[in-house]
Amino acid sequence: MALKLLRLSAIMLMAGLIGATLMRIAPGFTADEQQLNSSLSAQSLQALRQARLANADLARFYLHYLGGLAHGDLGISQSLNQPVRQLLRERLPATLRSLAIALILAWILGLALAAAARLSGSRAFTLTADGVSGLFISTPAAVLALVFVVLRWPPALAAGLLIFPKIYRYCYNLLQQSYELPHILTARAKGAGQWRVLAWHVAPTAMPQLLALVGVSISIAIGVLLPIEVICDVPGIGQLAWQAAEARDLPLLVNLTLTVTFLTVCATTLSDVARQGFIREAA
Amino acid sequence: MKNVRIAAIAVLVVAMGAALGANYIAPASYEQQFRESPSASPSAQHLLGTDDLGRDRFARLLHGARVSLVLAPLAAAISTVLAAFFGGMAGYFGGWMERWALTVVDLFLSIPWLFLLISVRAVLPLNISPQASVVVTFLLLGFLGWAASARIICAGTRDMMKSEFVALARATGFSGVKLVRLHVLPNLRGTLLAQFWISVPVFIITEANLSALGLGVSEPLPSLGSLLRELQNVVTLRPEPWIFVPLAVLIVVVSCFQILLNRLSMERSSSERTSIERPGAPA
Numbered sequence: 001m002a003l004k005l006l007r008l009s010a011i012m013l014m015a016g017l018i019g020a021t022l023m024r025i026a027p028g029f030t031a032d033e034q035q036l037n038s039s040l041s042a043q044s045l046q047a048l049r050q051a052r053l054a055n056a057d058l059a060r061f062y063l064h065y066l067g068g069l070a071h072g073d074l075g076i077s078q079s080l081n082q083p084v085r086q087l088l089r090e091r092l093p094a095t096l097r098s099l100a101i102a103l104i105l106a107w108i109l110g111l112a113l114a115a116a117a118r119l120s121g122s123r124a125f126t127l128t129a130d131g132v133s134g135l136f137i138s139t140p141a142a143v144l145a146l147v148f149v150v151l152r153w154p155p156a157l158a159a160g161l162l163i164f165p166k167i168y169r170y171c172y173n174l175l176q177q178s179y180e181l182p183h184i185l186t187a188r189a190k191g192a193g194q195w196r197v198l199a200w201h202v203a204p205t206a207m208p209q210l211l212a213l214v215g216v217s218i219s220i221a222i223g224v225l226l227p228i229e230v231i232c233d234v235p236g237i238g239q240l241a242w243q244a245a246e247a248r249d250l251p252l253l254v255n256l257t258l259t260v261t262f263l264t265v266c267a268t269t270l271s272d273v274a275r276q277g278f279i280r281e282a283a
Numbered sequence: 284m285k286n287v288r289i290a291a292i293a294v295l296v297v298a299m300g301a302a303l304g305a306n307y308i309a310p311a312s313y314e315q316q317f318r319e320s321p322s323a324s325p326s327a328q329h330l331l332g333t334d335d336l337g338r339d340r341f342a343r344l345l346h347g348a349r350v351s352l353v354l355a356p357l358a359a360a361i362s363t364v365l366a367a368f369f370g371g372m373a374g375y376f377g378g379w380m381e382r383w384a385l386t387v388v389d390l391f392l393s394i395p396w397l398f399l400l401i402s403v404r405a406v407l408p409l410n411i412s413p414q415a416s417v418v419v420t421f422l423l424l425g426f427l428g429w430a431a432s433a434r435i436i437c438a439g440t441r442d443m444m445k446s447e448f449v450a451l452a453r454a455t456g457f458s459g460v461k462l463v464r465l466h467v468l469p470n471l472r473g474t475l476l477a478q479f480w481i482s483v484p485v486f487i488i489t490e491a492n493l494s495a496l497g498l499g500v501s502e503p504l505p506s507l508g509s510l511l512r513e514l515q516n517v518v519t520l521r522p523e524p525w526i527f528v529p530l531a532v533l534i535v536v537v538s539c540f541q542i543l544l545n546r547l548s549m550e551r552s553s554s555e556r557t558s559i560e561r562p563g564a565p566a
Contacts, residue, residue: 015394138537142495223397245401253402
C-alpha cells in the first residue's frame with residue numbers, strides 16, 4: 001500500500017512536471033496576448049514580459065511550486081488573479097457532479113444494452129445497439145454538447161451518451177467471451193436459466209475486468225467533459241482549463257493537470273484495489 | 284455484415300480520393316472569397332453554399348477532409364512507431380526495463396492528454412501560420428497518444444519472447460536486431476496495424492474537438508473539425524441543413540473506420556481464442 005501511494009505521488013508530480021515542461025518549451029510561451037494591446041504603455045508591456053520571464057526558468061518555477069504545494073499553497077492564477085486553490089474549490093464540485101451523473105448513465109446504458117444484446121440473441125437488436133453506440137462514438141463531444149445547448153438538456157447527459165459506447169462495446173465483448181467458457185457452457189447445458197447463468201456464473205467471471213473498466217471510464221469521462229463544459233458553459237474544471245489555456249496561465253494549467261491526474265490515478269488505483277480484493281475473495 | 288464492410292471501405296476510398304484530389308475537384312480555393320455572395324444557399328456554382336465570409340463550403344469541405352484524412356494517419360503512424368519502440372523495448376528486455384517503461388506508460392495514461400493538448404496548443408506563438416498550426420496539432424496528437432498502444436505492444440512482445448519459435452530462433456544464433464527484424468517485428472505486424480487503425484479515428488475526433496474549441500487548426504485552413512465551428516451559429520441563427528454536411532461527413536468517415544475496426548477486433552479475438560486452444564502457437 002505504501003509503495004502504491006509512493007508511486008501515485010511520483011506519477012502526479014511527474015505529470016505536473018511534464019505539463020509544465022511541455023508548456024515551457026512551446027515556442028510561444030513568453031508571448032502574451034496583452035502584448036498586442038496598442039493602448040498599453042512601454043512600461044506595462046515590459047512588466048508583462050517580466051511576469052512571463054519569472055516562470056521561464058522551469059526548474060526554479062517547479063521547485064518554487066513544490067515548496068508552495070508542501071504548505072498547501074497552489075499559487076495565484078495569472079489570468080484570473082485569484083488563488084488557484086480557491087478556483088479549484090469553486091469549480092471542482094460542478095465537474096464531480098457531472099462526472100457522477102455521466103458515469104451512472106453510461107454504465108446503466110452500456111451494461112443494460114450489452115446484456116440485452118447478448119441475452120436476446122437477436123441480430124436486429126445487436127445491430128441497432130451497435131449502430132447507436134457507433135453513432136455516439138463517431139460524434140465529437142463538442143457537437144453533441146451544441147445539440148444539448150439547443151435542446152436545453154443537462155450537459156452531463158451528453159457526457160454519459162459519449163462514454164456509454166465504450167462501456168457497451170467492452171461489456172458486450174466480455175460477455176461474449178465469458179459465455180464461451182467451459183463452466184458456463186456446462187451450466188447452460190444442465191438447464192440453468194438465462195438470468196441464473198448471468199448472475200451466478202458470468203457476472204463473477206467478468207467482474208474483475210469490469211472493475212478495471214470503472215477506473216478507465218472515469219479517465220475517459222474527464223476527457224469528454226472538457227469540451228462539453230466549454231460549449232455548455234458549465235463552470236467546472238474543464239472550462240477553467242480552457243480559459244487558462246486561452247490566457248496562457250501556467251500556474252493554473254499545471255495545477256489543473258495535477259488535479260485531474262490525481263483524480264484519474266485515484267480512480268484507477270481504487271478500481272485496481274477493488275479488482276484485486278474481488279479476485280482474492282473469489283479465490 | 285460483409286456488405287457493410289465493403290461499403291465502409293468504398294466510402295473511405297471515395298472520401299480519401301476526393302480529399303487527395305481536392306485541388307482538381309474543388310471549384311475554388313479554400314480561402315477564395317466570393318464577396319458578392321456571402322452566406323449563399325446551395326446553387327450550381329456553390330454546391331453547399333458559401334459561409335459568412337463568402338468562401339465556397341464544398342471547396343472547404345474537400346480541403347478540410349484532406350487535412351484530416353492525411354494528417355490523422357500520419358499522427359497515428361508517429362504514435363504507433365513510438366508505441367512500438369517503447370512497448371517493444373519493454374517487452375523484449377523485460378525485467379527492470381519493462382517496469383520503468385510501464386511506469387512511463389502509466390504516467391502518460393494518467394495525464395488527461397486532452398488537458399495537456401489544449402495547454403501545449405494554447406502556448407504556441409500568437410503569429411503561428413495556419414499550416415504550422417495544423418502540423419503542430421497533429422504532431423502533438425502523435426506524440427501524446429502512444430501510451431495505450433505501447434502497453435498492448437509490450438504484452439504482445441513479452442508473450443512472443445516466451446514463444447517456442449523465438450526460443451528456436453535464439454537457439455540457432457539469432458539475437459538482437461536480427462531477431463527483432465526477422466522474427467519479432469513481422470509477428471507484431473497485426474498488433475501494430477490494429478493500433479494504427481484504432482488511432483486514426485481517435486485522432487480525427489480529437490482534432491475535431493480541439494478545433495471546435497478554437498485550439499486546433501487555425502483559419503483560414505479548414506479541417507473536418509474546424510468546419511464544425513460554423514455549427515455554433517445554429518444556436519443563434521436559423522438552422523440551414525447544408526451547414527451539417529461536414530458533420531455528416533465526419534460521422535460517416537469515423538463510423539466507417541469503426542466498422543472496419545470491429546471486424547479487426549473480432550478477427551483478433553478469434554485468433555487469440557485459437558492460440559489459447561493451441562498452446563505455443565504464435566498469435
